[in-house]
Every structure is written in structure tokens, then in C-alpha cells.
Amino acid sequence: MEVLTLMIRRKVENDEDFEYHWRCEEVGMTHLCFADNLLLFCHGDEYSVSVLNDALFEFGIVFGLIPNMSKGTIYFSNVKKSTNDAISDVIPFQVGVLLVRYLGAPLISSYLLRKDCLVLIDKVKNRLMRNFLWCQEEFKRGKAKVNWGDVWKPKSKGGQGIKSLRTWNKALMAKHIWNIVNDKDFICVRWIKAVKLRSGE
Structure with missing residues (x-):
């Protein structure tokens, strides 16, 4: 996970067009890891999602670990339907519905x-x-x-x-x-x- 963190950080810092989630930019937060779970955060646009997706696949190529897209879930908030569809084409996670719970506690x-x-x-x-x-x-x-x-x-x-x-x-x-x-x-x-x-x- 430390290597993945470095890969994501490098992708984001070297890309001027990447946009953070609006409450994560000041601290530069793009993801959180806990046990075998990974949470990714970014602005709700196709390009920013593609930057994170590229980092995941680069990690997979280096270590031979291919992300299982069928086990991933994506959550949208205040994003247009057309943008949702474009993002889903980039990273084909199943679309989840808020409110979502993680380890029994609601993510709000x-x-x-x-x-x-x-x-x-x-x-x-x-x-x-x-x-x-x-x-x-x-x-x-x-x-x-x-x-x-x-x-x-x-x-x-x-x-x-x-x-x-x-x-x-x-x-x-x-x-x-x-x-x-x-x-x-x-x-x-x-x-x-x-x-x-x-x-x-």
C-alpha cells in the first residue's frame, strides 16, 4: 500500500488538470487504506477519475495484481447523469447509493x-x-x-x-x-x- 500511495501521489502531483475532492485539496488527500480496503477520492469529473484509474493499473502491471472491478463500488454526489455515465466508462465499478456504511458506521x-x-x-x-x-x-x-x-x-x-x-x-x-x-x-x-x-x- 505504501508503493500504491507513492504511485497515486506521483500521478496526481505531475498532472495539473487533476482535481481533488473539494474538501480534500488543502491536505492533498486522494485515498485512504484500511486492511484490504481502498477508498479513492476526487472531483466528480471523467479526467480526474482516469488519473486515479491509471495509477491503479500501473500498480497492477508492476506487481501483477489486477484490480477486480466487479468488487468495486463508486458513489456520486451532486454529479450530472451524463458525467456519471462517462466516469463509469472509465472505471466500471458498480454504482452505489448513499447512505453507505463502512465497518458498521455510516459514512456521512x-x-x-x-x-x-x-x-x-x-x-x-x-x-x-x-x-x-x-x-x-x-x-x-x-x-x-x-x-x-x-x-x-x-x-x-x-x-x-x-x-x-x-x-x-x-x-x-x-x-x-x-x-x-x-x-x-x-x-x-x-x-x-x-x-x-x-x-x-
């Missing part, structure tokens, strides 16, 4: 609210917490349950020693704020400073 431009994550929260509680704690491998209802307050307690105090998700979330948010205040060189910090804080949102 506004702030995530608790209601936006309820589906993910319920899955974690039901599959990874309650069933794991009280049903072992057999996910059946009717098993005896322990008060959640006791589950979070240390084992020395009769609990299960499992960390509270609420507490962990607050700790992670505090760390994120710390990174912003200390101007850490992370893409998320640069994006928040460039788009959210500078614009006064």
Missing part, C-alpha cells in the same frame, strides 16, 4: 450521532459481549446474566475485568483531541485543522 459528512451508530452498538453488545460472556459458543437466549455494572469491575472486586466501552471511547476521544492540540502529523489531524477548524465549523 456531518457529525456522527449516537443514533447513527446504534446498529453497530447493538451488534457489539449482542454478539461480542452478552453472548460471549454468558453463552460461550452456543448463542441462545434465556441464559443467566450478570449486571453490566459488575461486568466492568476488576476481577479483584468480583467483576469480569472487561473495560467499559464508554470509558474507552472517552479515552480515545481525549487522545484524538490531544493529537489535534499538539498538531501531530496525521492525515485526520491535518484534515480537521484545514476543513473543520479553519472554516469555523
Whole structure:
């Protein structure tokens, strides 16, 4: 992925006609990688998409890895139908419909609210917490349950020693704020400073 990142960066920086997505230009963000997933961003025009597509195929030629277009999905926002069709001819991904979820969380431009994550929260509680704690491998209802307050307690105090998700979330948010205040060189910090804080949102 580091090599792919370099290839994409080279293609974009050497092409004056490439246009970034309107909220990605200041930080120069064209893509994000996570595990075996790749998200590409650009302005909704045929040429900019072709630049990213060329980088993908160059990567494929060098490493013998041909992108599987049938597994890709493209999402359009405020793009004319004629432009959509032209882009689909360049990169034949299936066209997806917003709102889309990634790893259970919705990909939206506004702030995530608790209601936006309820589906993910319920899955974690039901599959990874309650069933794991009280049903072992057999996910059946009717098993005896322990008060959640006791589950979070240390084992020395009769609990299960499992960390509270609420507490962990607050700790992670505090760390994120710390990174912003200390101007850490992370893409998320640069994006928040460039788009959210500078614009006064």
C-alpha cells in the first residue's frame, strides 16, 4: 500500500488538470487504506477519475495484481447523469447509493450521532459481549446474566475485568483531541485543522 500511495501521489502531483475532492485539496488527500480496503477520492469529473484509474493499473502491471472491478463500488454526489455515465466508462465499478456504511458506521459528512451508530452498538453488545460472556459458543437466549455494572469491575472486586466501552471511547476521544492540540502529523489531524477548524465549523 505504501508503493500504491507513492504511485497515486506521483500521478496526481505531475498532472495539473487533476482535481481533488473539494474538501480534500488543502491536505492533498486522494485515498485512504484500511486492511484490504481502498477508498479513492476526487472531483466528480471523467479526467480526474482516469488519473486515479491509471495509477491503479500501473500498480497492477508492476506487481501483477489486477484490480477486480466487479468488487468495486463508486458513489456520486451532486454529479450530472451524463458525467456519471462517462466516469463509469472509465472505471466500471458498480454504482452505489448513499447512505453507505463502512465497518458498521455510516459514512456521512456531518457529525456522527449516537443514533447513527446504534446498529453497530447493538451488534457489539449482542454478539461480542452478552453472548460471549454468558453463552460461550452456543448463542441462545434465556441464559443467566450478570449486571453490566459488575461486568466492568476488576476481577479483584468480583467483576469480569472487561473495560467499559464508554470509558474507552472517552479515552480515545481525549487522545484524538490531544493529537489535534499538539498538531501531530496525521492525515485526520491535518484534515480537521484545514476543513473543520479553519472554516469555523
